[in-house]
Amino acid sequence: xxxxxxxxxxxxxxxxxxxxxxxxxxxxxxxxxxxxxxxxxxxxxxxxxxxxxxxxxxxxxxxxxxxxxxxxxxxxxxxxxxxxxxxxxxxxxxxxxxxxxxxxxxxxxxxxxxxxxxxxxxxxxxxxxxxxxxxxxxxxxxxxxxxxxxxxxxxxxxxxxxxxxxxxxxxxxxxxx
Numbered sequence: 397x398x399x400x401x402x403x404x405x406x407x408x409x410x411x412x413x414x415x416x417x418x419x420x421x422x423x424x425x426x427x428x429x430x431x432x433x434x435x436x437x438x439x440x441x442x443x444x445x446x447x448x449x450x451x452x453x454x455x456x457x458x459x460x461x462x463x464x465x466x467x468x469x470x471x472x473x474x475x476x477x478x479x480x481x482x483x484x485x486x487x488x489x490x491x492x493x494x495x496x497x498x499x500x501x502x503x504x505x506x507x508x509x510x511x512x513x514x515x516x517x518x519x520x521x522x523x524x525x526x527x528x529x530x531x532x533x534x535x536x537x538x539x540x541x542x543x544x545x546x547x548x549x550x551x552x553x554x555x556x557x558x559x560x561x562x563x564x565x566x567x568x569x570x571x572x573x
Contacts, residue, residue: 397487398432398440399480406491406499413494414480420493428486432478 399417403410417424432440482490491503 397482399482402482402487402490406494406502407496408494408499413490414477416493416495417480417490423489423493424486427483428489429480429482431480434478437478 397405399413400410403413406413408416417429488503488506491499491506494500
């Protein structure tokens with residue numbers, strides 16, 4: 397997400413957001429935040445222009461004040477600095493360094509989500525252990541069942557052999573009844 401969109405989301409000015417980032421720059425490595433190049437910003441600007449043709453400038457109402465997106469306020473040419481883009485981790489980190497109520501609530505929600513995810517992962521590990529145990533038991537049962545089937549086949553084979561022996565054609569003297 398871009399800095400001016402996040403500023404709108406967290407209900408702070410873009411300048412305040414960027415100042416908070418600069419004060420806490422060690423918390424924002426390159427995989428959390430980076431500044432767009434002129435070409436990247438121009439591409440985004442063209443995409444937004446194309447998608448919003450015919451619409452009036454978007455104004456965000458918050459707490460009785462009008463905050464216009466930096467991109468709209470600057471009329472696409474007056475921005476002094478290129479915007480910063482934040483990754484998912486950067487957005488989460490940003491919620492921890494901003495002072496607005498919305499940012500604080502977002503930070504609390506993120507922390508709760510992390511705890512919930514950890515609980516789910518712990519349950520997942522427990523389920524994996526249970527599945528492994530079940531597979532081992534099934535493996536043991538398979539061996540036992542195979543031994544049982546072999547024993548039954550041997551008994552059946554002996555029974556068949558006995559029947560064949562009893563039904564054989566007898567040789568020697570035969571008595572008619």
